[in-house]
Amino acid sequence: MPIISMRNVSKFFGDFQALKNVSLDVALGERVVICGPSGSGKSTLIRCINRLEAHEVGHIVVDGTTLTNKPADLEKIRSNVGMVFQQFNLFPHLSVMDNLCLGPRRVLGLTDQEARARAMKHLERVQIPDQAEKFPRQLSGGQQQRVAIARSLCMEPRILLFDEPTSALDPEMIAEVLDVMTELASSGMTMIVVTHEMGFARRVADRMVFMDKGEIVEFGTPEDVFTAPKSKRFATFIKQILNH
Amino acid sequence: MKRFFIFASALLLLSGCSANWGWYVVDPTMTSGWNNLKFMASGAYYTLGMSITAILVSVVVGLLVAIPGLSEKRGWRMFNRTYVEIVRSVPVLVLILWVYYGLPALSGITLNVFWAGVLALALSDSAFQAEIFRAGIQSISRGQYEAAQSISLNYRDTMRFVILPQAIRRILPALGNQLVYMLKMSSLVSVIGMQELTRKANELVVSEYRPLEIYTVLVLEYLVLILIVSAGVRRLERRLNASDT
Numbered sequence: 001m002p003i004i005s006m007r008n009v010s011k012f013f014g015d016f017q018a019l020k021n022v023s024l025d026v027a028l029g030e031r032v033v034i035c036g037p038s039g040s041g042k043s044t045l046i047r048c049i050n051r052l053e054a055h056e057v058g059h060i061v062v063d064g065t066t067l068t069n070k071p072a073d074l075e076k077i078r079s080n081v082g083m084v085f086q087q088f089n090l091f092p093h094l095s096v097m098d099n100l101c102l103g104p105r106r107v108l109g110l111t112d113q114e115a116r117a118r119a120m121k122h123l124e125r126v127q128i129p130d131q132a133e134k135f136p137r138q139l140s141g142g143q144q145q146r147v148a149i150a151r152s153l154c155m156e157p158r159i160l161l162f163d164e165p166t167s168a169l170d171p172e173m174i175a176e177v178l179d180v181m182t183e184l185a186s187s188g189m190t191m192i193v194v195t196h197e198m199g200f201a202r203r204v205a206d207r208m209v210f211m212d213k214g215e216i217v218e219f220g221t222p223e224d225v226f227t228a229p230k231s232k233r234f235a236t237f238i239k240q241i242l243n244h
Numbered sequence: 245m246k247r248f249f250i251f252a253s254a255l256l257l258l259s260g261c262s263a264n265w266g267w268y269v270v271d272p273t274m275t276s277g278w279n280n281l282k283f284m285a286s287g288a289y290y291t292l293g294m295s296i297t298a299i300l301v302s303v304v305v306g307l308l309v310a311i312p313g314l315s316e317k318r319g320w321r322m323f324n325r326t327y328v329e330i331v332r333s334v335p336v337l338v339l340i341l342w343v344y345y346g347l348p349a350l351s352g353i354t355l356n357v358f359w360a361g362v363l364a365l366a367l368s369d370s371a372f373q374a375e376i377f378r379a380g381i382q383s384i385s386r387g388q389y390e391a392a393q394s395i396s397l398n399y400r401d402t403m404r405f406v407i408l409p410q411a412i413r414r415i416l417p418a419l420g421n422q423l424v425y426m427l428k429m430s431s432l433v434s435v436i437g438m439q440e441l442t443r444k445a446n447e448l449v450v451s452e453y454r455p456l457e458i459y460t461v462l463v464l465e466y467l468v469l470i471l472i473v474s475a476g477v478r479r480l481e482r483r484l485n486a487s488d489t
Contacts, residue, residue: 071398102395
């Protein structure tokens with residue numbers, strides 16, 4: 001049984017239809033990479049999974065819970081689904097440690113000591129345990145994004161969503177973030193990643209999804225889609241990305 | 245700052261030489277002058293007490309009025325707009341008179357002068373506080389809410405731990421402004437007989453008949469109070485900013 005199941009999902013922003021009848025299943029432990037031109041609806045798609053955006057048509061079931069506006073269901077889903085943003089969205093007034101401990105303390109009800117221990121564990125995992133007492137502003141972009149990943153991990157989610165996690169980074173910092181993500185993938189975390197990093201996609205993805213104009217145009221294993229793209233739109237997109 | 249004080253006192257001394265000034269009423273080297281000064285300064289207790297109590301009340305009320313203003317529901321926003329528009333269009337002096345003389349007739353509750361003053365000042369200021377808080381909260385980027393939602397924080401915790409701490413840092417200069425404004429507006433409570441700085445000065449003028457000198461001292465009293473408050477707010481700003489840069 002898939003851990004995420006989207007059936008005929010549509011999403012509108014006013015008159016603009018951001019998602020058109022999208023269906024997608026993700027199995028536990030699967031790594032899915034979503035790519036596509038800007039405005040194709042890929043961010044909207046993953047933002048619907050933890051209901052940062054509410055879909056208007058269709059059904060989304062995450063880990064057995066159907067997405068509705070019921071606060072109890074939302075809380076359950078959101079504590080099971082972590083999200084990493086393009087702009088990191090760390091809390092600037094809190095130290096790295098406090099950024100990490102806030103959720104575990106307030107949502108999961110951990111004691112101070114437990115939350116700190118957990119935070120240190122995940123900071124070590126993203127390889128910046130020495131930055132625990134600093135503030136986000138004192139860190140490089142790559143470090144900030146790794147803190148954001150650790151913040152999500154502290155909730156011990158079953159699924160992690162990544163919304164263009166390396167797009168706001170300087171080129172020399174992309175690798176350190178991708179390394180952390182690769183390590184996460186090899187540990188069996190269910191991941192849905194919106195990214196243009198095709199090397200990462202090839203290495204890590206079980207499945208590639210290509211979106212254009214709110215629709216899923218092409219999907220399959222990276223091997224299949226890269227070597228023999230079925231749609232012309234995807235072939236053109238790949239050419240543009242790889243030849244820039 | 246220091247230079248400003250030297251300049252101001254030099255100006256006063258110089259003008260003191262003119263025949264129109266009678267500094268003896270407030271001359272600290274003379275017994276009567278010293279007693280007059282003590283009498284005037286004793287009002288500071290009420291000016292400060294009233295202003296600080298009122299600002300504390302108005303910050304809380306302002307925040308409680310600001311939050312519905314951010315709601316997606318129209319009804320809540322209407323409540324916010326109505327409160328702000330009505331309360332901020334009443335002149336402070338009118339509100340003081342209304343609370344002191346009108347409210348007892350309306351509700352049967354009689355407030356003493358101090359609490360009537362606090363209530364009127366706080367009420368009047370709360371509409372401005374509400375707008376300041378609303379602006380501050382709205383200036384926090386959507387990403388902060390989304391990050392809080394993605395770790396499943398509820399609305400209350402999001403506000404308490406993520407949004408308000410950041411918003412308050414940003415509105416601190418405006419809050420400082422309101423405190424200064426409050427200190428000055430508290431002089432109006434003298435009309436209902438509150439023994440604060442302005443009232444004390446008025447009483448002394450009636451007995452000594454030296455308005456120029458006495459009101460000049462009054463001006464200086466407010467100046468000193470407000471400079472102290474401003475310095476305090478600035479220090480707080482620096483401390484909060486230092487903690488996250």
